[in-house]
Amino acid sequence: MNKVLFYNGEIYKDRKFQKLNVLAEDGKIVRIGEWVSDAQAERVDLKGRRLVPGFLDVHTHGAAGVDVNSADAEGYEKICRFFASQGTTGWLGSVLTDTKEQTLACIEAYKRWKGIEHKGAVMMGIHLEGPFLNPEYKGAMPEHLLQTKNVPLVEEYQKAAEGDIRYITVSPEVDGMVDDIPKLKALGIQVAIGHSGADYDTARKAIANGAMGATHTGNAMKLLHQHFPAIWGAVLEDDNIYCEIICDGRHLHPGTVRLILKTKGLDRVVAITDSIMAAGLPDGNYKLGVNDVVVVDGDAMLADGGSRAGSTLTTGKALENLIAFTGKTAEELLPLLTENPAKLIGVDDRYGFIREGFAANFVVLDHENRVAETYVAGTKVFEREAE
Numbered sequence: 001m002n003k004v005l006f007y008n009g010e011i012y013k014d015r016k017f018q019k020l021n022v023l024a025e026d027g028k029i030v031r032i033g034e035w036v037s038d039a040q041a042e043r044v045d046l047k048g049r050r051l052v053p054g055f056l057d058v059h060t061h062g063a064a065g066v067d068v069n070s071a072d073a074e075g076y077e078k079i080c081r082f083f084a085s086q087g088t089t090g091w092l093g094s095v096l097t098d099t100k101e102q103t104l105a106c107i108e109a110y111k112r113w114k115g116i117e118h119k120g121a122v123m124m125g126i127h128l129e130g131p132f133l134n135p136e137y138k139g140a141m142p143e144h145l146l147q148t149k150n151v152p153l154v155e156e157y158q159k160a161a162e163g164d165i166r167y168i169t170v171s172p173e174v175d176g177m178v179d180d181i182p183k184l185k186a187l188g189i190q191v192a193i194g195h196s197g198a199d200y201d202t203a204r205k206a207i208a209n210g211a212m213g214a215t216h217t218g219n220a221m222k223l224l225h226q227h228f229p230a231i232w233g234a235v236l237e238d239d240n241i242y243c244e245i246i247c248d249g250r251h252l253h254p255g256t257v258r259l260i261l262k263t264k265g266l267d268r269v270v271a272i273t274d275s276i277m278a279a280g281l282p283d284g285n286y287k288l289g290v291n292d293v294v295v296v297d298g299d300a301m302l303a304d305g306g307s308r309a310g311s312t313l314t315t316g317k318a319l320e321n322l323i324a325f326t327g328k329t330a331e332e333l334l335p336l337l338t339e340n341p342a343k344l345i346g347v348d349d350r351y352g353f354i355r356e357g358f359a360a361n362f363v364v365l366d367h368e369n370r371v372a373e374t375y376v377a378g379t380k381v382f383e384r385e386a387e
């Protein structure tokens with residue numbers, strides 16, 4: 001039996017930092033309390049620092065030189081280990097719109113990843129970014145691979161993935177898509193709307209039909225106009241839908257981040273990275289799916305200059321940026337990286353909280369709210385070197 005006791009720290013529980021001890025056993029949290037102790041447990045002295053739930057990233061295309069669309073199982077594991085060093089303990093592999101053959105290859109690689117040894121973040125499943133998207137709002141999506149609605153294709157992908165496709169981005173205005181959102185949900189897939197020029201009424205209908213996420217809100221979507229609030233107005237107004245935001249200071253102006261938080265509140269915003277293989281690497285030439293991408297000063301653009309192409313952001317940096325942009329505390333903002341994404345993709349019964357019965361996946365934050373250590377299933381998978 002593998003028991004670990006975390007003590008002498010501030011534990012993020014019920015959205016507050018509290019002086020508690022946490023006992024993990026066989027990868028799960030078994031006890032939380034002021035006087036928890038166990039003679040057999042390995043002891044981790046938090047030295048007054050903060051223990052928070054591991055960060056969850058539901059929208060990312062890669063890191064550390066690996067592109068999700070072309071990775072093998074070892075490639076996914078490489079991303080997992082890099083992510084652990086940034087505070088991410090769970091992520092969805094976002095498959096950029098690609099051919100059927102390549103999309104199935106990603107699913108196969110993911111299934112093989114499940115069978116190899118893990119020493120980093122956990123891949124929680126797959127996010128399909130497309131292919132039923134509006135070419136006018138394609139962003140970095142390859143236009144020639146975009147398709148009209150085809151629910152049986154998603155059914156085939158979900159079968160191949162053995163139910164692990166957890167999230168899909170669709171444009172509700174693609175012919176008939178808005179009415180078929182319930183069919184996607186019936187496959188066990190959470191639906192986000194994005195890469196979209198939907199008008200207000202179509203976006204409202206998508207939400208009424210069960211869409212629960214808005215993909216990188218404000219990016220690659222029709223913006224709010226006083227007479228035509230469009231998809232952007234609809235997702236900001238609605239109380240239930242979760243709005244993804246990319247908090248790298250480039251995709252959204254800090255003022256826009258503050259406005260989104262003011263409109264949506266702290267319970268309905270999900271911080272994502274939308275990172276690409278260049279995350280964690282210097283500027284240079286990279287790939288994003290079938291696209292060539294150039295990264296200059298950390299900013300990823302399609303090589304033809306047509307569009308921004310994801311980010312080089314990490315979750316740890318996103319938390320630091322959110323604090324800097326909003327002036328809010330880590331205590332207030334942590335749900336954006338933990339419980340909100342867990343609820344959005346339906347894994348809030350095991351991830352996103354420090355609670356008994358949940359996975360012992362933690363980040364230790366230092367006094368500047370930077371990632372100092374990361375634990376997955378109670379085991380240390382990252383420790384920052386002393387500076």
Ligand SMILES: [Zn+2]
Nearest residue numbers: 059094129274
């Ligand atoms: Zn993306």
